[in-house]
Amino acid sequence: MTVEVDKEKKKDNILESTLRMIRHAIDLANLSPDVYEHLKTPMRFVEVAIPVEMEDGTTKVFTGYRSQHNNVFGPYKGGLRYHPDVTSDSLKALSMWMTLKCSLVGVPFGGGKGAVVCDPMKLTIKERERITRSYVRALGSILGPEVDIPAPDIFTDAQVMAWIADEYSSNMREPSFGVVTGKPLAVGGCVGRNEATGRGCFFVAREAAKAYEIPFEHSRIAIQGFGNVGSNAARLFAEEGCTIIAVSDISGGLYKEEGLDIPRLIDHVNKTGFIKGFPDGEVITNEDLLALNCDILIPAALENQINGSNADDVKAKIIVEAANGPTTPEADQILKEKNILVVPDILANSGGVTVSYFEWVQNNYGFSWDLATVNKHLQDKMVEAFRNVYHYYCENCIDSDMRTGAYMYSIMRLAEAMQYRGWLRNGIYA
């Protein structure tokens, strides 16, 4: 199986739409145009060649990127993804979302994002390790625990982070594991980090259901994407009593009105790698899943999944964006008209970077928290972030959508920090 590159979906340029959205939020909040000047482009964007000796003896040179968008709050922070569909523009947008996400949830990091353009499904484990080490050799000089801290993202995991920590430490000639988060526990990882994005999304969905007066424990949920985020969120929803009526991954989807057996499905996916072949439930497509009649829809896959061509079919009451950028601006407009609440990605999936922050703090302290402490702090952060943003949205831009409210709220905080640091000589406001 290869990672599909959907040419149609690539048409939506997420950098252009993100810049439009940032500008719109700045205008609505009456902020200085200088704020836009600071946010419109990454502070540093690096493209490198990643030469790798493949297992068959040939050499391949992959393209690697790191986008360091803004560090007004602290070191750049954000995932490293391995995917054939990454472009320099999409990566810039992803790094901008990290800046907005960190600001919104109140962790003292800036925004960054990295990628290697490759098809991870076609790589052996050794090739994956060599790509990772080669990436660090090429970009290690602009990484560091106080400079830029990568983390897992699409098709990268704790093992990849451990290779980064190891390669970086040998280049620095000292153990320096704080250069990445999302590491295995044995090398300075944090309990609960692996499931943090899914758990954060769960807390946010519960708050959103409360705000919309939907009885959460009886809600019917559909989840697109069953990787780390989707499967962990599914497990937590099911444990809470919610009914997961459908899930999907790149192998297809499954639907069962009475609810899928999530622990069994997770077992199946752990053994086979995919949802396909699970013996219970009706086979559906990804498109079918998005159009199901449900209370909460969780897009937990890639960008641009809910777009102008299918948004009108969505029947959920609430969408909680576990993925980064799953909804296009055109779809946002349609969903708003249908009175569907979209809890935006920069809020809904910020649980991952929040626990990354906890991991970084523990690495700095040389001390580790237990799972109950991590989860409690995560819950507090997510609930507070949801309430702050929802309140801000209701007060300031209810005619618009929650994404606009989240952008305004986040950019206000960034502007305040810029002002104190002396980046806005003419003040925060226009």
Ligand code: GLU
């Ligand atoms: N890749 C995750 C995200 O997009 C986590 C980033 C991090 O922990 O730094 O939010």
